[in-house]
Amino acid sequence: xxxxxxxxxxxxxxxxxxxxxxxxxxxxxxxxxxxxxxxxxxxxxxxxxxxxxxxxxxxxxxxxxxxxxxxxxxxxxxxxxxxxxxxxxxxxxxxxxxxxxxxxxxxxxxxxxxxxxxxxxxxxxxxxxxxxxxxxxxxxxxxxxxxxxxxxxxxxxxxxxxxxxxxxxxxxxxxxxxxxxxxxxxxxxxxxxxxxxxxxxxxxxxxxxxxxxxxxxxxxxxxxxxxxxxxxxxxxxxxxxxxxxxxxxxxxxxxxxxxxxxxxxxxxxxxxxxxxxxxxxxxxxxxx
Amino acid sequence: xxxxxxxxxxxxxxxxxxxxxxxxxxxxxxxxxxxxxxxxxxxxxxxxxxxxxxxxxxxxxxxxxxxxxxxxxxxxxxxxxxxxxxxxxxxxxxxxxxxxxxxxxxxxxxxxxxxxxxxxxxxxxxxxxxxxxxxxxxxxxxxxxxxxxxxxxxxxxxxxxxxxxxxxxxxxxxxxxxxxxxxxxxxxxxxxxxxxxxxxxxxxxxxxxxxxxxxxxxxxxxxxxxxxxxxxxxxxxxxxxxxxxxxxxxxxxxxxxxxxxxxxx
Numbered sequence: 001x002x003x004x005x006x007x008x009x010x011x012x013x014x015x016x017x018x019x020x021x022x023x024x025x026x027x028x029x030x031x032x033x034x035x036x037x038x039x040x041x042x043x044x045x046x047x048x049x050x051x052x053x054x055x056x057x058x059x060x061x062x063x064x065x066x067x068x069x070x071x072x073x074x075x076x077x078x079x080x081x082x083x084x085x086x087x088x089x090x091x092x093x094x095x096x097x098x099x100x101x102x103x104x105x106x107x108x109x110x111x112x113x114x115x116x117x118x119x120x121x122x123x124x125x126x127x128x129x130x131x132x133x134x135x136x137x138x139x140x141x142x143x144x145x146x147x148x149x150x151x152x153x154x155x156x157x158x159x160x161x162x163x164x165x166x167x168x169x170x171x172x173x174x175x176x177x178x179x180x181x182x183x184x185x186x187x188x189x190x191x192x193x194x195x196x197x198x199x200x201x202x203x204x205x206x207x208x209x210x211x212x213x214x215x216x217x218x219x220x221x222x223x224x225x226x227x228x229x230x231x232x233x234x235x236x237x238x239x240x241x242x243x244x245x246x247x248x249x250x251x252x253x254x255x256x257x258x259x260x261x262x263x264x265x266x267x268x269x270x271x272x273x274x275x276x277x278x279x280x281x282x283x284x285x286x287x288x
Numbered sequence: 289x290x291x292x293x294x295x296x297x298x299x300x301x302x303x304x305x306x307x308x309x310x311x312x313x314x315x316x317x318x319x320x321x322x323x324x325x326x327x328x329x330x331x332x333x334x335x336x337x338x339x340x341x342x343x344x345x346x347x348x349x350x351x352x353x354x355x356x357x358x359x360x361x362x363x364x365x366x367x368x369x370x371x372x373x374x375x376x377x378x379x380x381x382x383x384x385x386x387x388x389x390x391x392x393x394x395x396x397x398x399x400x401x402x403x404x405x406x407x408x409x410x411x412x413x414x415x416x417x418x419x420x421x422x423x424x425x426x427x428x429x430x431x432x433x434x435x436x437x438x439x440x441x442x443x444x445x446x447x448x449x450x451x452x453x454x455x456x457x458x459x460x461x462x463x464x465x466x467x468x469x470x471x472x473x474x475x476x477x478x479x480x481x482x483x484x485x486x487x488x489x490x491x492x493x494x495x496x497x498x499x500x501x502x503x504x505x506x507x508x509x510x511x512x513x514x515x516x517x518x519x520x521x522x523x524x525x526x527x528x529x530x531x532x533x534x535x536x537x538x539x540x541x542x543x544x545x546x547x548x549x550x551x552x553x
Binding site: 029 | 303310370373392397399401406411414426429430
């Protein structure tokens with residue numbers, strides 16, 4: 001097979017050059033740009049200085065947004081586990097012949113555009129939205145109360161986006177559990193609950209943690225729910241990047257914030273990979 | 289399960305509630321799209337196709353739809369083509385640095401889209417190129433490539449190498465082997481990959497918002513700019529069309545692939 005050495009490289013050439021040219025090099029550019037200066041006229045001046053980073057950390061405003069991002073990401077992760085584990089377990093244990101259809105259904109929202117799922121919370125929670133309409137109809141309240149534009153609605157938007165990822169990850173790892181282990185536990189006299197606690201739950205944890213990582217990373221990198229469902233005080237780090245780059249065209253500062261976000265995620269992914277291994281994440285995408 | 293039926297019932301109810309949570313926003317969009325009234329959201333004041341007709345007459349929306357469809361199709365073709373080649377390299381060959389390269393090609397999944405958006409745009413700016421349709425296309429290829437790779441690789445692992453070797457022993461060259469043996473066996477994964485890339489491209493907003501211009505809008509970007517004012521029945525109607533399109537396509541493809549897979553050897 002000596003003569004075939006060039007073949008894999010020929011096959012890889014298009015995708016590798018795409019990723020290197022369109023991802024690796026551009027990300028390097030972001031890093032380089034984060035050290036540049038911005039002239040008052042708006043032009044970017046090549047330089048090597050840490051001013052953009054100093055600006056980020058000079059008072060509590062920007063670090064506050066970073067901390068808020070991390071907090072919201074953790075809240076989303078926890079809510080996703082709480083809301084996602086039981087449905088995943090239901091799919092795993094269900095013997096219904098509609099099981100495949102149930103599974104398909106929980107994945108369907110995944111196919112619906114993020115912006116539609118996000119903006120539709122306005123239909124539900126807006127002043128003349130579904131909830132207010134129903135509450136007024138049954139006479140519980142007289143004037144609509146406003147529920148939108150706070151952290152709670154931002155979380156709703158995030159959950160809508162990320163819950164399918166969590167369910168899928170947990171389900172894939174549950175499906176991987178040898179069911180005879182459960183039967184063995186039951187034969188040894190475990191109750192259903194004990195068998196779950198001693199066998200199923202520990203064996204499904206790789207899927208749970210993979211789901212957590214994915215949800216965390218995706219939450220930290222999104223700006224749409226805060227933009228559409230959040231108020232002025234609910235911006236996350238990605239909103240900041242969007243505003244600096246698209247709004248004020250401050251490329252060097254926008255780049256520096258991007259580098260800060262990337263570093264945060266890199267530390268988290270690296271730590272995760274070191275102790276738990278990253279490959280579980282990719283399993284869930286292969287399943288379908 | 290009978291011995292634990294109370295718990296099981298609770299699990300079923302809980303799962304049902306999660307379904308309600310997940311589907312409420314989607315169902316509400318579709319229902320409200322038929323609401324004839326001009327302002328506000330609820331209550332429904334009858335059923336009408338008024339907003340769909342208005343959509344069909346709105347040229348910028350038709351344009352956005354055309355853009356989205358062309359962009360999604362091209363992304364699917366390019367991504368799937370180069371994804372199949374890469375998957376063949378990873379599954380059928382051994383070479384130094386294989387695992388590292390595989391991780392590199394999957395990396396876009398783990399990089400926040402907002403950073404992808406900024407970095408590609410910055411690179412373009414450095415090259416002094418204006419935003420264009422090509423930017424959207426290459427951006428969407430990078431976004432979708434990892435998914436194609438994962439799906440095709442997973443299927444390729446399950447196809448025995450012996451089939452290909454048999455074809456070669458019988459005198460087929462590499463291209464003939466791929467065309468007549470590997471490709472038909474891979475077809476379900478190729479269709480799934482293409483469909484996945486189409487949908488991701490068609491739906492994407494986070495990165496696309498960085499790359500789109502007023503001339504090169506996609507439907508989600510159009511929805512975003514319409515949302516600037518406030519939510520309206522027109523947006524809901526547009527959303528409903530998008531939902532039907534993106535949900536009907538995978539279902540149709542699932543049906544087709546089941547039909548095709550009957551011809552599996």
